[in-house]
Amino acid sequence: MPQPSTTDRIHRLVPSPAGRTHLVEQGTGPLVLLVHGFPESWYSWRHQLPALAAAGYRAVAIDVRGYGRSSRPEAPTAYRILELVEDNVAVVKALGEEALGEESAIVVGHDWGANIAAVSALVRPDVFRAVGLLSVPYAPRGGPRPSEIFAQMGGDEEFYVSYFQEPGRAEAEIEPDVRGWLAGLYAALSADTMPAPGAPDPHFVSPGGAQRDRFPTGRLPHWLDEHDLDLYAGEFERTGMTGALNRYRNMDRDWEDLADHDGAPLTQPSLFIGGGRDASTTWLADAIAAYPTTLPGLLSSHLLDDCGHWIQQERPEDVNRILIDWLARVTSDK
DSSP, X not given: OOOOOSSOOEEXXXXXXXXXXXXXXXXXXXXEEEEOOTTOOGGGGTTHHHHHHHTTOEEEEEOOTTSTTSOOOSSGGGGOHHHHHHHHHHHHHHHHTTTTTOOOEEEEEETHXXXXXXXXXXXXXXXXXEEEEESSOOOOSOSSOHHHHHHTTTTTSEEXXXXXXXXXXXXXXXXXXXXXXXXXXXXXXXXXXXXXTTSOOTXXXXXXXXXGGGSOOSOOOTTOOHHHHHHHHHHHHHHOSHHHHTTGGGHHHHHHHTGGGTTOOOOSOEEEEEETTOHHHHHTHHHHHTHHHHOTTEEEEEEETTOOSOHHHHSHHHHHHHHHHHHHHHHHHO
């Protein structure tokens, strides 16, 4: 296979336990695996691929299982987080064959990708030697079963994770108008278009209502143009939403699967970047405060003012600078 140059962006398919993983890579050097969240794709890293390549890294953004051109198994249980970890391992091994026998990587994830990256580093430290987390803080496995926690949130309203649990329910809301739903969700969680303080929270669903009832309308966030939205919508119109939503439908299974890692810290060199106006960082402030215990290898932690959830797209220059500075420390330590 041809090696990517600093300027070329190469698409390829590599074998994975589910069948195949689609990835996009750019640059040469130490391997940096980029893992997206919901509802996104490899394209979420479009600003990071050239920046990391120019800084001397082999940047590889994947379509997570269930998304894009990667395999989409039918069984909901095929989307357990440990299955996705093995997909990441397969990508590293497939690419490592071309890199002088090296089969190790730095893994960076956003949103659900941050959870996948964290568990990848936790259970396969032989493969993932450093971990970067964007938007969603690391919180070790523990506490009650996740479904029990989510069921208690919101009072008479339903937390969106609970809303996503029943197969077909969220699909029935989203798939008749994928483009409109995505535009609304992206706007709802972006700093420049999110609902004003005191407005109904788009993370919750009213009895008998739909999640999109609380999405803002009228304009796109500054980081998303019509072409970007067309690309995201086109992928989900082609694949449907079930593969992506199945990640949420395995949270209790993940809790069971990771019982042996209850309370376990991540000890590799790590990074956290969050948005100052992102509910993921405000709700999980205690997890961030616990980093001296849970992330003892933390080298860099940042909260970006006036930034929402889609952090590497809302503030690409800031994220690229922080990532490259951290990567330089990680690779120089090696």
